[in-house]
Amino acid sequence: MRRFENRLYLITGAARGLGAAQAQRLVAEGARVVLADVREAEGRALAQSLGPAACFEPLDVGDEARWAEVVAAAERLGPLHGLVNNAGIFKPLPIAQTDAELYNQHVRVNQLGTYLGIRTVVPAFERTGGGVIVNLSSAAGLIGVPNAVAYTATKWAVRGMTKAAAKELGPRNIRVNSVHPGMIDTEMVRERDAAVNQALVNQQPIKRMGTADEIAGLVLFLLSDEARYMTGAELAMDGGRTL
Ligand SMILES: NC(=O)c1ccc[n+]([C@@H]2O[C@H](COP(=O)([O-])OP(=O)(O)OC[C@H]3O[C@@H](n4cnc5c(N)ncnc54)[C@H](O)[C@@H]3O)[C@@H](O)[C@H]2O)c1
Numbered sequence: 001m002r003r004f005e006n007r008l009y010l011i012t013g014a015a016r017g018l019g020a021a022q023a024q025r026l027v028a029e030g031a032r033v034v035l036a037d038v039r040e041a042e043g044r045a046l047a048q049s050l051g052p053a054a055c056f057e058p059l060d061v062g063d064e065a066r067w068a069e070v071v072a073a074a075e076r077l078g079p080l081h082g083l084v085n086n087a088g089i090f091k092p093l094p095i096a097q098t099d100a101e102l103y104n105q106h107v108r109v110n111q112l113g114t115y116l117g118i119r120t121v122v123p124a125f126e127r128t129g130g131g132v133i134v135n136l137s138s139a140a141g142l143i144g145v146p147n148a149v150a151y152t153a154t155k156w157a158v159r160g161m162t163k164a165a166a167k168e169l170g171p172r173n174i175r176v177n178s179v180h181p182g183m184i185d186t187e188m189v190r191e192r193d194a195a196v197n198q199a200l201v202n203q204q205p206i207k208r209m210g211t212a213d214e215i216a217g218l219v220l221f222l223l224s225d226e227a228r229y230m231t232g233a234e235l236a237m238d239g240g241r242t243l
Contacts, residue, residue, distance in 0.1 A: 002030030003224050010034045010074050012061050012117060013087030015043035017186035018136065021212035022084055022219050027053045029220065034074045036061075037087065061087045061113030067120040079128040082223045083121045085114040085135045085158075090188050092148035103150040110154035111161075118165050122174065130173030134222045135162050137178045139238045159234055166232030175231040177222045182238025185209040205240035 009026055013019040014035035023033045027050045036059035037043040047056035055077075057070045074080050089109045091102060114135050125131030140148060141155030162178040169176060183189055183200055189209070201207055218237050221227055236242050 003220070004029045004031035006030070007081040008032045008034070008074065008078050009082040009084065009223065010036060010071070010080065010121070011084040011086055012036045012059060012113070013136075015039035015046060017188060018181070018184065018212050018215050018219075019084065019086040020046055021216040022086065023047075023050065023054060025213070025216045025220055026223075027051070032077060034070070034077070036070055059087075061085075061116060062108040064116050064120075067116050071120050071124050075124055075127070080121065080124045080131065081128060082132045082134070083117055084219060084223070085117045085133065086219075087113055088136060088138075088188075090148070090151050092145075092151060092192070094147045095149050098150050103153075106150035106154045107157075110151070111157045114158050115161060118161070118176070122169065122172075125174050126172060131175075132223050132227075133165070133174065133176045134219050135159075135176065135178045137162070137180050137234070139180050139182045139236065139242050141178070142180050142234070142236060142242045162234070163232045170231050175222075175227070177227070177230055177233045177235065179215065179218055179222065180234055180236040180238060180242070181210060181215050182236070182241040183209045184212060184215055186212055200241070201239070203241070204238075205243065208239065210237060210239060 011019050014023045015037035023035050026033050032053045035047050036057045038060050040058050043056040047054040059070045135158050137158040138155040140152045141159040145152045159178050166176040
């Protein structure tokens with residue numbers, strides 16, 4: 001039997017990038033996947049291309065009422081086994097140019113969005129008899145990143161809430177771990193100056209960007225039963241950037 005046969009997962013920010021790679025890998029390994037994103041056209045097209053094991057739900061992760069609807073829609077397909085809080089935004093600017101509005105945008109999507117995801121799936125996981133959550137933090141949740149104060153702060157928050165939730169939810173058979181990617185070749189990173197990206201890569205022991213598929217492999221490991229004794233862990237996959 002394939003690793004994720006008969007299991008159902010919800011992935012946020014799944015229309016492109018890391019979330020899309022996770023959805024593709026999960027479906028290939030036998031899972032059913034609900035892809036959620038604010039990018040409706042891209043998300044629907046991707047879900048359709050993955051066949052009957054995938055479907056799309058529009059979701060802004062900062063919208064608490066919509067979270068409830070999306071989890072209810074997922075549960076209509078069967079018991080929910082896992083959530084990947086993958087949606088995120090990255091709008092790096094120096095402190096002087098980071099106004100309250102930009103700061104709050106990062107908090108709403110990266111931090112509150114992850115929290116609302118955890119909060120909403122717990123009752124569903126209890127109906128299932130347990131579950132697993134993977135939170136996408138970042139290398140920026142392990143070190144200080146200059147000129148990205150809001151992103152860095154919210155990714156440290158994700159790392160912290162992962163540990164608090166792991167302790168609180170472990171006795172209820174719910175595992176929670178965080179993944180900390182370094183520079184991964186997606187639109188999020190491509191939108192930034194290529195020279196800045198290259199300079200960062202040159203400082204790493206492994207002198208290239210990672211791929212979305214490499215991060216998907218780690219996320220799937222944490223979702224799987226092979227990681228059943230892991231909770232509250234923070235796993236970097238970053239070419240050695242945070243050493
Ligand atoms: N690419 C990297 O180098 C890298 C490094 C470290 C961490 N990460 C994290 O990995 C995750 C995925 O990043 P990516 O590289 O695939 O980025 P991406 O920009 O390619 O994809 C992010 C997805 O999240 C969606 N999204 C944004 N705001 C949303 C909202 N409010 N509600 C729902 N969906 C929303 C976007 O529409 C998009 O489809 C993010 O949390 C990011 O911070 C990425």
